[in-house]
Amino acid sequence: MPVSSSRWAGAVALGLALTLGAGLGAAVRGEHTVVRRVTSVVTVDSKPSATPRANANAAVSLPQAQVRRAAAKAGFAFLDPPGLNGEVDRWDPCVPIHYVVDVEVGPPTAAADVAWAIGQVSRATGMRFVDDGTTKEQPDDGRKDVRQTKAGWRWAPVLIALVPDSVFHGKGLHADKDSLAYTDPDIYSDSSGDAQIVTAQVVVDADDLTDGGHDDPGALGPTLLHEFGHLVGLDHVHRSGEIMQPDGGGVTSYGPGDLAGLHYVGRAHGCIADAALPTDSEDFPKS
Numbered sequence: 001m002p003v004s005s006s007r008w009a010g011a012v013a014l015g016l017a018l019t020l021g022a023g024l025g026a027a028v029r030g031e032h033t034v035v036r037r038v039t040s041v042v043t044v045d046s047k048p049s050a051t052p053r054a055n056a057n058a059a060v061s062l063p064q065a066q067v068r069r070a071a072a073k074a075g076f077a078f079l080d081p082p083g084l085n086g087e088v089d090r091w092d093p094c095v096p097i098h099y100v101v102d103v104e105v106g107p108p109t110a111a112a113d114v115a116w117a118i119g120q121v122s123r124a125t126g127m128r129f130v131d132d133g134t135t136k137e138q139p140d141d142g143r144k145d146v147r148q149t150k151a152g153w154r155w156a157p158v159l160i161a162l163v164p165d166s167v168f169h170g171k172g173l174h175a176d177k178d179s180l181a182y183t184d185p186d187i188y189s190d191s192s193g194d195a196q197i198v199t200a201q202v203v204v205d206a207d208d209l210t211d212g213g214h215d216d217p218g219a220l221g222p223t224l225l226h227e228f229g230h231l232v233g234l235d236h237v238h239r240s241g242e243i244m245q246p247d248g249g250g251v252t253s254y255g256p257g258d259l260a261g262l263h264y265v266g267r268a269h270g271c272i273a274d275a276a277l278p279t280d281s282e283d284f285p286k287s
């Protein structure tokens with residue numbers, strides 16, 4: 001197998017399990033190695049995180065501080081603190097994001113709810129999402145982030161899965177016990193501060209939803225809007241009217257801060273130059 005010479009190569013697994021997505025990024029940033037972070041973000045119905053990271057460091061370099069301040073003012077937060085160069089965890093918005101859906105145990109509207117929520121996040125980010133169809137694949141903390149296809153190696157499609165309560169809180173998944181859903185993005189970063197989300201799992205406890213549709217804050221549609229915010233790089237905020245509040249904010253649509261954040265991590269911010277390749281993955285088979 002070819003050995004990649006990319007700056008993203010040499011990934012190290014951190015195998016992080018558990019909860020509020022926070023904290024981890026700060027430890028990873030600034031190291032001079034390329035690191036894969038497996039960050040779990042636990043969401044709706046979970047308790048608010050105790051320490052907002054936005055206030056964690058006053059002595060950061062200028063781009064970092066500026067980006068963080070701008071986000072706080074606009075009413076959104078990043079999944080991890082910006083890197084030294086001000087870059088944040090996000091997808092390469094110039095490449096379509098493929099996803100597969102496993103909604104067999106969900107409400108009758110589940111497939112339509114997924115499509116509806118994808119449409120919202122696509123519109124707000126300017127990013128293109130491609131539905132690769134249904135799957136029987138079950139979410140798994142150990143899910144490989146690359147796939148061999150007829151066309152060559154690809155990043156694994158985002159897995160959007162509804163599972164019964166027994167699976168959601170069972171072995172192999174790291175759902176918080178108070179949560180209704182979580183998103184687990186795979187993020188690669190390098191020493192310059194660039195970071196890239198390459199795939200993710202979005203897992204919903206189908207038995208905890210109030211309903212299908214998107215008229216109720218606890219229904220599948222709004223739950224997915226919140227999770228898809230995490231999927232594209234947003235963390236929780238504590239501001240009324242935003243769906244990225246830890247408990248979903250009791251709303252059924254993106255608020256102004258949510259939309260500003262989605263816009264920031266999306267197409268408007270430009271492509272990622274020299275994006276991470278599947279051959280950079282730690283799951284790419286070594287020769």
Ligand SMILES: [Zn+2]
Nearest residue numbers: 042043044246
């Ligand atoms: Zn959340």
